[in-house]
Each structure stands twice: as structure tokens, then as C-alpha cells.
Amino acid sequence: MLKAENIKKTYNAGKKIALQDFSIDVPTASIYGLLGPNGAGKTSFIRIINQITQADEGKVWIDGKELNPEHIRNIGYMPEERGLYKNMTVGDQLLYFGELKGMSRAEALSQAKFWFEQLNIDQWWKKKLSELSKGMAQKIQFVVTVLHRPKLLILDEPFSGFDPVNANLIKDQIIRLKNEGTTIILSTHRMESVEEMCDFVALINNSKKVLDGKVFDVREQFKQNVFSVVLADTNSDSLEELTRKYQIENMTTANGLFQFELKNSENQNILLQDLLKTGTIRTFNEKIPSMNEVFINAVQS
Amino acid sequence: MKNIYLITKREFLTQVKKKSFIILTILAPLLMVGFGVLIGFMFKANEAEYHFDVVDKSGLFAGQLKSTKDITYTFVPANTENSLAKNLKDLKGTDGLLIIPELKDTNFDALENGTKLLTNKKIGMDTKVAVSSDLSNILKKEKIKQLGIKEDRIVNLDKNFKLISQNVTESDKPESDLAFGIKTALSMGLMYVVFMFIIIYGVRVMRSVLEEKNNRVVEIIISSVKPFELMMGKILGVTLVALTQFMVWIAMSVTAAIFLNTGFSAMQKNIPAGEENMMKNLDIQQIATEVSHILLDMNYVGIIGVFVFFFLFGYIFYSSMYAAIGSAVDNETETQQFTLFAVIPLMLGLYGSFTIMNNPDGPMAFWLSIIPFTSPVAMIARIPFGVPLWQILLSISLLIASTLLMVYIAAKIYRVGILMYGNKATLKEIWKWIRS
Numbered sequence: 001m002l003k004a005e006n007i008k009k010t011y012n013a014g015k016k017i018a019l020q021d022f023s024i025d026v027p028t029a030s031i032y033g034l035l036g037p038n039g040a041g042k043t044s045f046i047r048i049i050n051q052i053t054q055a056d057e058g059k060v061w062i063d064g065k066e067l068n069p070e071h072i073r074n075i076g077y078m079p080e081e082r083g084l085y086k087n088m089t090v091g092d093q094l095l096y097f098g099e100l101k102g103m104s105r106a107e108a109l110s111q112a113k114f115w116f117e118q119l120n121i122d123q124w125w126k127k128k129l130s131e132l133s134k135g136m137a138q139k140i141q142f143v144v145t146v147l148h149r150p151k152l153l154i155l156d157e158p159f160s161g162f163d164p165v166n167a168n169l170i171k172d173q174i175i176r177l178k179n180e181g182t183t184i185i186l187s188t189h190r191m192e193s194v195e196e197m198c199d200f201v202a203l204i205n206n207s208k209k210v211l212d213g214k215v216f217d218v219r220e221q222f223k224q225n226v227f228s229v230v231l232a233d234t235n236s237d238s239l240e241e242l243t244r245k246y247q248i249e250n251m252t253t254a255n256g257l258f259q260f261e262l263k264n265s266e267n268q269n270i271l272l273q274d275l276l277k278t279g280t281i282r283t284f285n286e287k288i289p290s291m292n293e294v295f296i297n298a299v300q301s
Numbered sequence: 302m303k304n305i306y307l308i309t310k311r312e313f314l315t316q317v318k319k320k321s322f323i324i325l326t327i328l329a330p331l332l333m334v335g336f337g338v339l340i341g342f343m344f345k346a347n348e349a350e351y352h353f354d355v356v357d358k359s360g361l362f363a364g365q366l367k368s369t370k371d372i373t374y375t376f377v378p379a380n381t382e383n384s385l386a387k388n389l390k391d392l393k394g395t396d397g398l399l400i401i402p403e404l405k406d407t408n409f410d411a412l413e414n415g416t417k418l419l420t421n422k423k424i425g426m427d428t429k430v431a432v433s434s435d436l437s438n439i440l441k442k443e444k445i446k447q448l449g450i451k452e453d454r455i456v457n458l459d460k461n462f463k464l465i466s467q468n469v470t471e472s473d474k475p476e477s478d479l480a481f482g483i484k485t486a487l488s489m490g491l492m493y494v495v496f497m498f499i500i501i502y503g504v505r506v507m508r509s510v511l512e513e514k515n516n517r518v519v520e521i522i523i524s525s526v527k528p529f530e531l532m533m534g535k536i537l538g539v540t541l542v543a544l545t546q547f548m549v550w551i552a553m554s555v556t557a558a559i560f561l562n563t564g565f566s567a568m569q570k571n572i573p574a575g576e577e578n579m580m581k582n583l584d585i586q587q588i589a590t591e592v593s594h595i596l597l598d599m600n601y602v603g604i605i606g607v608f609v610f611f612f613l614f615g616y617i618f619y620s621s622m623y624a625a626i627g628s629a630v631d632n633e634t635e636t637q638q639f640t641l642f643a644v645i646p647l648m649l650g651l652y653g654s655f656t657i658m659n660n661p662d663g664p665m666a667f668w669l670s671i672i673p674f675t676s677p678v679a680m681i682a683r684i685p686f687g688v689p690l691w692q693i694l695l696s697i698s699l700l701i702a703s704t705l706l707m708v709y710i711a712a713k714i715y716r717v718g719i720l721m722y723g724n725k726a727t728l729k730e731i732w733k734w735i736r737s
Contacts, residue, residue, distance in 0.1 A: 050524040052720065077524045083517030088315055099307050100525040144521065
């Protein structure tokens with residue numbers, strides 16, 4: 001859906017590089033995570049898509065067309081720095097932003113009503129923003145972002161400021177939107193939300209893309225072939241044989257259970273057979289690195 | 302264009318709906334009137350009326366020394382002098398005793414030196430001066446009479462000379478003092494209105510920009526509309542707010558004027574016969590007709606047209622400057638350094654325009670009303686006196702050109718500035734934004 005090619009963006013007349021040779025490909029109806037520490041260049045890229053700033057070099061396409069002002073109506077953007085008008089009522093505010101995105105007043109009204117029911121906030125319509133708590137304002141911010149039914153949704157740190165209950169509520173809505181065909185770009189430095197939600201991910205560090213791909217593939221790519229095993233009723237001879245054959249670490253025993261990690265790059269079935277000989281298998285699972293570990297590994301290498 | 306309209310509408314509605322706006326719009330004129338009344342009352346309250354008894358042994362002053370608003374003179378027989386002087390301390394209803402000695406052999410010096418004012422309280426400087434000038438005026442006449450000049454000639458001596466001036470290039474009618482006075486007042490009034498309008502509402506534009514920047518709401522809006530649209534919508538919205546406020550104030554003053562006017566004519570009917578003469582000198586109605594005649598005699602359509610033009614363009618010129626300032630800083634305390642750029646030229650225009658009153662065709666008046674930074678104020682100050690058409694056209698075209706340029710420059714600063722958080726831009730940086 002969205003394709004960026006060799007984007008370069010600099011500030012201060014080229015002295016500070018924000019993005020360099022940055023290319024990604026975001027498929028339609030997917031959640032694409034932009035991952036990276038603060039200052040890596042995520043916001044710069046998002047601002048280019050939103051046409052707030054222009055790239056120095058490179059091109060962006062949306063649905064096969066080069067980025068142009070027409071696209072703005074199909075983009076919903078929730079910036080990391082949240083903000084709404086404090087002394088305007090929630091209702092007026094929503095209608096205003098809807099109209100700015102090219103909706104008619106009636107259309108904006110019916111969409112706003114729909115979202116207010118979805119998020120259980122229909123009693124807030126006449127309240128001023130200054131009367132709402134921070135979490136409540138965040139919900140309004142989300143509605144503002146999705147009101148005009150954008151095909152592309154760009155969320156910068158969408159869960160910051162939400163309590164766990166509301167974060168879940170928003171998460172469900174994001175996933176529902178994806179299932180209805182919306183493409184979502186999610187920028188964050190919180191890795192765990194990526195693992196839960198994203199289909200694809202790109203890691204950015206120091207203005208460069210470090211790696212990208214399906215979340216599954218990326219994690220596979222960084223796995224160390226380490227398995228964690230818990231055995232019961234172990235046969236000590238076989239155990240000795242096992243320690244000779246495999247590289248075993250972090251062995252502990254408690255309540256007659258042997259717990260350890262081992263590395264195996266060969267066929268897992270052979271390993272399982274060896275383990276079966278050694279004792280009763282209580283647990284056997286491959287240790288797949290978290291995004292956090294992937295990120296640290298990718299940045300270090 | 303639709304976006305500019307939406308932004309203008311929002312800006313207008315939020316500002317107009319604010320309680321502070323409603324209160325200020327309704328209360329400001331009332332407060333002004335109240336303040337004026339209060340000041341007047343304070344002056345009045347400190348004013349004292351004095352009552353002096355006069356013992357005039359010379360006989361020169363009886364009938365000549367007339368009571369005024371503040372001082373009442375009562376002539377008493379000379380034989381009461383001693384008892385009055387003795388009891389003065391305890392006397393009520395009189396504040397002092399003025400004793401004028403006999404005039405011997407037309408020796409006025411002796412009379413002057415012998416005149417005494419005994420008082421039973423402290424008397425202000427003003428009153429002392431008033432009494433002594435009352436006396437010396439009468440003495441002066443008396444002295445002149447002694448020289449053998451008749452009374453009607455003395456009156457003739459005091460007559461003021463009125464200079465009638467006429468500008469032969471403008472009209473065939475001689476210009477009265479009143480006309481010049483009215484033009485000066487009109488010129489000052491219009492000039493102040495423009496000056497205050499630009500500063501007050503320019504700052505309002507700046508505040509509104511800063512508010513959006515501090516709210517971070519700007520990032521959302523900028524992802525929907527162009528920075529230029531946002532800036533222009535803001536400026537136009539605030540203009541409408543100002544115009545609304547003006548309309549309300551004008552409506553209020555017209556209503557008040559009509560009300561006062563009917564009250565005034567009712568008052569005139571009730572004037573007792575004796576005071577009619579006093580009123581005649583002042584004949585307010587005649588002055589009012591004359592004033593309106595002079596106002597209508599001027600090219601008022603032209604004046605209004607020029608006023609509206611310079612008013613709007615001057616305002617857009619300066620408020621785009623204010624919008625740029627608002628975008629380049631992070632909070633209101635940081636704006637001061639930059640607002641000088643907007644305030645100083647306006648001040649120059651304002652104070653420079655005072656010299657225009659003295660010399661409406663001078664070089665200062667010319668340059669101030671041509672240079673775009675000062676022309677919105679100075680041209681308006683000049684216009685009631687009449688300005689050659691070519692100068693107006695030159696000034697208008699320069700103002701249009703520089704307003705467009707200023708909006709362009711401001712839009713460039715604004716575009717970058719509104720997305721810069723946390724630090725104040727330096728002049729060097731701003732220069733870079735303008736050039737990029």
C-alpha cells in the first residue's frame with residue numbers, strides 16, 4: 001500500500017541527518033511497526049508521509065501514486081505529542097477536524113456518534129477538553145485520528161498515556177480496523193506492543209533501517225537455536241551422555257526436576273529422541289528472542 | 302480556500318464565545334465612561350467654593366468685582382470691618398474678609414499694598430491667584446481710565462485678533478479654526494484606533510499561534526491543512542473578532558449618543574429665562590450642525606475608503622509578523638525580544654504623526670505615510686487634511702506589495718517554527734528559514 005524508496009532527510013542545512021537511504025514496503029491491511037529508539041528518525045519519516053515536511057531525496061508512493069496532497073484525506077495521524085483545543089467542546093472539536101479532512105458536517109457527526117458508542121464515551125459530547133482527564137483526552141484524540149475513515153492510519157506511540165484497560169480497548173479497535181482493510185503504521189520504542197500486534201516490522205537506528213520483514217521472520221532470523229527443557233525421572237547415564245553430546249547451560253535441579261537450556265542446530269527430532277531416552281519430558285520449547293533482544297542484537301551487530 | 306474558511310470560523314467562534322471577550326466588549330465602554338465620571342468627580346470633589354466678604358473703602362470695585370463659580374464676593378458696609386475682622390475666626394458662611402483701603406490721590410501703589418485678605422482657613426494657590434487677578438484687572442481698567450481713555454475704547458483694546466487662513470489650492474472657502482480642530486481630532490482618533498487595533502489584535506494572533514504550538518494540536522492540523530492556510534485563517538478570524546467588537550462598540554456609542562441627545566434637548570427647554578443668554582454663547586446645537594457640516598464637507602467617502610484599506614492591510618502586515626513571532630518562540634515570555642520589531646515601527650509612526658498635525662504637508666508626514674512600516678498609522682493621520690492622490694496611490698501600492706511580502710516571509714518562518722518545540726529560534730536560524 002505504501003512504498004518508500006531511498007528516503008533521505010536532513011536538518012540544519014544537511015548538518016544533521018535524520019533519515020538515510022530509507023526504504024520500506026507496507027502491505028495493505030497490515031500493521032507495520034516502525035521500531036527504534038528516540039531520535040532514530042521515525043517521526044521524521046512519519047512527517048514526510050503526512051506531507052508536513054518533504055524528503056530531501058527519495059520517493060513515497062501510496063497505492064501506486066506518488067505522494068500528493070490528495071492523499072491527506074486518506075491518512076489519519078496521531079502524533080506522539082498529543083494535543084487538542086482545551087477550551088473547545090469535544091463535539092465541536094471532532095466536527096472541526098472532520099471538516100478539515102474534507103468530510104461534510106453530517107458525515108462527521110454520524111462517524112463521531114459511531115465511535116462514541118464504540119468507546120463508550122457518548123456522555124462527553126458537550127464537555128470541554130479541559131474538563132476531561134488525560135486518559136479521556138487520549139480517547140478523543142484517537143477518535144479524531146480515525147474519524148474520517150482513513151485508509152492509512154499512522155499512530156505514533158499510540159498506547160502512551162493509556163491505562164491497561166483502555167490500552168486494550170484501543171488495541172482491539174486497531175485490530176478491528178486492520179481486519180476491515182485499514183493499513184496501519186505503528187511507531188513505537190516499546191517492543192512488546194510490536195510482538196503482540198504487528199505483522200511486519202522495520203528497525204530503525206541512527207537514521208538507518210537496520211532490518212525489516214515479517215515479525216515472525218525477523219525473530220526467526222535472530223534465534224540462537226536454544227531450547228529450554230525440563231525433565232523428570234532422569235536416567236543419570238543418559239544425562240551424562242546428553243551433556244557430552246550437547247552444549248548445556250543453566251542447569252538446575254529442584255523437586256526431582258532437571259531444568260536446563262541447550263543449543264541444537266541439528267534436527268529437533270533427534271534431540272527429542274535423545275531427551276526421551278534421558279527422562280520424562282515435562283517441558284520442551286524453543287527460545288525465540290523477544291523483539292527487545294532482536295533489537296539489541298541487530299543494533300550491536 | 303475551504304480550509305481557510307473553516308479555520309477562520311473556528312478562530313472567530315472560540316474567541317467570541319469566550320467569557321472574557323463578552324465581558325470586555327460590554328463592560329469596556331461602560332468602564333471607560335465610569336472611569337471618566339470618576340476622574341471628573343475627583344476633580345470636582347477637591348474643588349472648593351469660597352465666600353468672601355469685601356470691605357471696599359475705595360469704592361472702585363463695587364459693581365465691577367463679580368462673583369465667579371468658585372468665589373462669591375459679598376460687599377459689606379465699611380463700618381462692619383472691625384467687628385467682622387474680630388469675629389472672623391468663628392464666623393460661619395464666610396471664608397474671609399477682603400479689605401481694600403481708600404484710594405488717595407490716585408496712588409494705586411498704596412492701594413495695592415494696603416489690600417489685605419483675612420481668612421479663617423487655608424486658601425489654595427488657585428484661589429489666591431484668582432482673587433488677585435480679579436482685582437488687578439479692575440485696577441488696570443481704572444488706571445487706563447486715569448490716562449484719559451474712554452471705556453468703550455478699553456473694551457476695543459482687549460479684542461482678540463482672529464486670523465482667517467485659506468489654502469487657495471484646495472477650496473474656495475476659508476477654513477475656520479473649528480474645522481482645523483475637528484480635522485486634528487479626527488486624525489488623532491483614527492490613528493489611535495488603528496494603532497491600538499494592530500497591537501491588541503496582533504498580540505492576539507500571536508497568542509493563538511502559541512496556544513496551538515503549546516497544545517501540540519498544531520501537528521494534527523498541519524497534517525490536514527497547509528501552514529499558510531492555518532496562518533491566514535487565524536489572522537482573518539481575529540480580524541472578524543475585532544470587527545465584531547468594533548460594531549458592538551459603535552452600536553453602543555450611537556445608542557448612547559441618541560439617548561443623550563434627546564436628554565439634552567429636553568434639558569434645553571427647561572432652562573430658566575435668565576440663563577438663556579449664557580447658553581447662547583455656547584449654542585451647542587449650532588456647533589453640532591457646524592461640526593457635522595465640516596465632517597460632511599470633507600471627502601468622507603474617500604477618508605472612510607482609505608481608512609478601511611490602510612486599517613486592514615496594516616493589520617494583516619503586522620499580524621503576519623506577530624504570527625511568525627508566535628511560531629518562532631516557545632512561550633509568551635520569550636516573545637518580548639521579537640515583538641519589539643512589530644512595536645517600534647508603529648510607535649515611530651504614531652509619534653511621528655504628531656508632527657503631522659503641525660505640518661500636514663511636511664517631509665516627515667510624506668515619508669512616514671509612504672514607508673509601509675509606518676504608513677498604516679501615518680497615512681490615516683494625514684488623510685483628514687487631504688493628501689494628493691498620487692501619494693495615496695504610491696503608499697497603497699507599496700503597502701500591498703510589502704504586505705504580500707510580509708505574509709510570504711511570515712509563512713516561511715511559521716512553517717518551520719510551529720513544529721519546533723522546546724527552544725527559541727535565534728535570529729540567525731530565522732534568517733535561514735526565510736531563505737530556504
